[in-house]
Every structure is written in structure tokens, then in C-alpha cells.
Amino acid sequence: MDSQKEPDAKKEPSFNEQRIRSITNLYYSRPDIQKAIFEFCKNREVVPRYFEGFGKRPDSFQYQGDIFEMVKRGATSFHCSEEIWKSPMEISTSLNPSQFDELRQGWDLLIDIDSKYIDYSKIAAKLIVELLRFHGIKSVELKFSGSKGFHLIVPWQAFPLEINSIKTSNMFPEWPRIIVNYINEKIHDKLVKEITKITSGNKYIRDEQASKQVIPDLILVSPRHLFRTPYSLHEKTALASIVIDKDKIENFQVLDANPIKAKVKNFYPDAKRGEASELLMQALDWYREKTPDEELSKTTQREFKPIKLSNLSETNFPPCIKKILQGMQDGKKRALFVLINLFRTIGMEKEELEKRISEWNKKNEHPLQEGYIKSQLIWSYRNKQVLPPNCREYYQGLGVCIPDDLCSKVKNPVNYVVRKNTLADRQCNNNSDKSKSSSIKKENKSEIAKTPE
Numbered sequence: 001m002d003s004q005k006e007p008d009a010k011k012e013p014s015f016n017e018q019r020i021r022s023i024t025n026l027y028y029s030r031p032d033i034q035k036a037i038f039e040f041c042k043n044r045e046v047v048p049r050y051f052e053g054f055g056k057r058p059d060s061f062q063y064q065g066d067i068f069e070m071v072k073r074g075a076t077s078f079h080c081s082e083e084i085w086k087s088p089m090e091i092s093t094s095l096n097p098s099q100f101d102e103l104r105q106g107w108d109l110l111i112d113i114d115s116k117y118i119d120y121s122k123i124a125a126k127l128i129v130e131l132l133r134f135h136g137i138k139s140v141e142l143k144f145s146g147s148k149g150f151h152l153i154v155p156w157q158a159f160p161l162e163i164n165s166i167k168t169s170n171m172f173p174e175w176p177r178i179i180v181n182y183i184n185e186k187i188h189d190k191l192v193k194e195i196t197k198i199t200s201g202n203k204y205i206r207d208e209q210a211s212k213q214v215i216p217d218l219i220l221v222s223p224r225h226l227f228r229t230p231y232s233l234h235e236k237t238a239l240a241s242i243v244i245d246k247d248k249i250e251n252f253q254v255l256d257a258n259p260i261k262a263k264v265k266n267f268y269p270d271a272k273r274g275e276a277s278e279l280l281m282q283a284l285d286w287y288r289e290k291t292p293d294e295e296l297s298k299t300t301q302r303e304f305k306p307i308k309l310s311n312l313s314e315t316n317f318p319p320c321i322k323k324i325l326q327g328m329q330d331g332k333k334r335a336l337f338v339l340i341n342l343f344r345t346i347g348m349e350k351e352e353l354e355k356r357i358s359e360w361n362k363k364n365e366h367p368l369q370e371g372y373i374k375s376q377l378i379w380s381y382r383n384k385q386v387l388p389p390n391c392r393e394y395y396q397g398l399g400v401c402i403p404d405d406l407c408s409k410v411k412n413p414v415n416y417v418v419r420k421n422t423l424a425d426r427q428c429n430n431n432s433d434k435s436k437s438s439s440i441k442k443e444n445k446s447e448i449a450k451t452p453e
Helices: 015-028 031-040 066-072 097-103 118-134 174-198 208-212 246-251 277-290 293-299 319-325 332-345 350-363 370-382 393-398 413-450
Strands: 046-050 077-081 083-085 104-107 109-113 141-144 150-154 226-228
Touching: 015 031, 015 066, 031 066, 077 083, 097 104, 109 118, 109 174, 118 150, 118 174, 118 246, 141 246, 174 277, 277 332, 319 332, 319 350, 319 393, 332 350, 332 370, 332 393, 332 413, 350 370
Parallel strands: none
Antiparallel strands: 046 077, 077 226, 083 104, 109 150, 141 150
């Protein structure tokens, strides 16, 4: 590792600096802490902080021991990128956007919640976790920021590799910004209501200002921005950025982050590819409604013309859709998202659509609640039509990808249905023509037979 900027020995250290430096060597010497930081930071840009100033960029860990070596040279905390890189050390400010895209493997959705009061942050974190679950996302983890907020993470593996031929990895920071703004709006009213309950003063007054103080911070959603790694110390509080149980947010107390008592837990959950597709698609759809048309091409999926198919027989559906329609054991919410958008896109009438969804749900091992299905249908009808996710990864994650010969020639289930429908219509027309031709021949033969010699 290159040498880093040493703290100024002539300057009298502040109380905060003395406090944190008194524990850094002891804390970061722990192998479990080093391993937790090192494992999380693989393929990320990593920068140490030397109390008041950051080290050079770009930088990364080559070995687990690099962490303690930096601490011995004065590092007090470590910060890493949301973006995941093929080679972090190749990052340079001289790169153009396309070169950054080529170097970037993906990005995590990192939601930073910060507030003047930890109790407000707890409410926001709980509501966001609930919303993510509503969208079928189980792979989310939560950690204390080290001060008065929390960081929530949805790993890159949860997102589809592309949407309508647009690479998801190339849409940073645009798409995560859209998602965070979508989350802000979806939780806002409930956030105000919950904060008002614990805000002093007239309980009937809706405290709009209080709610604004805990809306997730968008600063993190920017190119090459860094956030505190899990189990890194915080310079102002000398507390550790520990991972906490997302189901017990309300039980968390700041003293739980005492670095001497810190217990290591995983901050990066295993995720199914495409698990967050529904969230991303609905966030993009929400953004489409609020954004001028000229801006959409920069941030959302390609436009498509609504189609109306006359033959909606299940025989024209791709194998993955046929498999879904047999009933699901897992992934029912994601499957519902696929069916609604497919049926709407191919022009299925509302009554027929709801009938087919109802019949499908009865076949599921544990049917979805009617209220959930109704809410998803209402949401869909209120917004413009959206294509279902593209083929391969999303459907592989659902365990329903069983490609046939036609699947290799299409990118989306809608393309498959259109092709099958077209082939069926041609076949029908050909059969009709053959039938007419045969009928004419028979009539001619009959006329010939009747004609006197």
C-alpha cells in the first residue's frame, strides 16, 4: 500500500480524536472485525479516513492485513463505494462515462437515513424495510451509521442485469436515485403520521418539518460517493457501524454499538437475481408519470407501442409463463408482477385479466392474499403499461425458465407471444385458403360431373 497522509503531530488533538484513537488499535486488531470489513469491500473502491482527512483515491484492500497497517499509520475509519468495479485501482477522473460503465460491474442500492434524532431514523428504517418486503425483497440488511442514522442495503445481485436491452449496471446513479425518490414518496404520509405520535406539542398537528428531517439522504446516490463500511468506527461518537436485526429496529439502543462489545454479523445477504425487479420497474413507472418526455430516454426503459392480440390462447405463451400459470410455491409476488404486465401489454381486457389472475392464484401452494392482488392491479391500472422483465435471469430466479427453440430468438415474453400469435394467424389463414381451394375444386368437379357430354 502507498503511504498515506499522517496526522499533524504538532496540532493538539481534540477530545473526540483522543477518544477514538484510544480504541482504534485495540478494536481494529480483532481478526473478526478485519475480516468483516475486508470481505465486504471486495471489488469496491476503499478509502481510509485519518480522523479529519481522507486518504488518496483510488485505493482498495489487497489483503486483510492492510486494514490494521493503515490503522497503525493513523486511520480511524474506512469508507467504500456503492459501485462494484472490475478493477477499482483503474478508476480515474480522466475516464469518460462510457469508460466508467465498462469498468463498473454493478451497484448496490444503499439508502442512507440520517436525522437529528435516532428515534425518527428508526421509524423511517422500519417503514422502508416494510415497503421493500411489499415489493418482494427479502434480501435487505441494516446497519447503524455510527451516529444518528442507519444504512439499508439491497445487493446488486437482486437487480436484473438489464431492462429492455438497457444494462442496469450502466444506469448509476440514475436508477438508484429514482428508487430512493420513489421510496421517499411511498413512505412519506405514514412517516409523518408515525413521527407526529412521538413529537411534543399538539398531537393533532401533522409535523411536516419533522418528517423532512428523516427522509433518506440522497447524497450517497452519486458517482463514486463513499459510505462508512460495516464495523468501521465513527470519528464523532467513537461508536461502531454495527449490523443490526432489521426486524428489531425499535429495540436498538446507541450503546449497543459500543465497539468493545461489537459482535460481527453479515451485512451483505445472498439474493436471487431479479428479486428487486418489481421495485425497479415500479419506480421507473412512477418516475415516468412525473417526468417530461424528453428526460425519459436518459433514465427509463425504451418506449413501446401498446399491442392488441386477437388470439390470447395459453398455447401461444412462452414456457416460463405456462410454468407460472401452473401455480407457484415461491416467488408468487414476482410472478404476479410478470403476469399483470404481460396480460396488459398484449391487450387482455380487464375482466379477462382479473379472471385469469384469480384462477392462477388458486393453483398456488399458498395463495396470495386477495388484498395484495387487488392493490397490485389498482397500481397497474393507474399507470402506463410496462413490459414484463426481459428473458433469462429474472425467470431463472423464479425457477421457471425452460427455453424452447423460439426462446433463443426473443428477448421478452411479449415478443414470444406476438411471434406465436402471428404464426398461428398465418397457419389459420393458410388452412382457410386450403379449405377454400379444396371447396372450389370440389364444386368444379361437381359442376363438371353435371355437365352433359
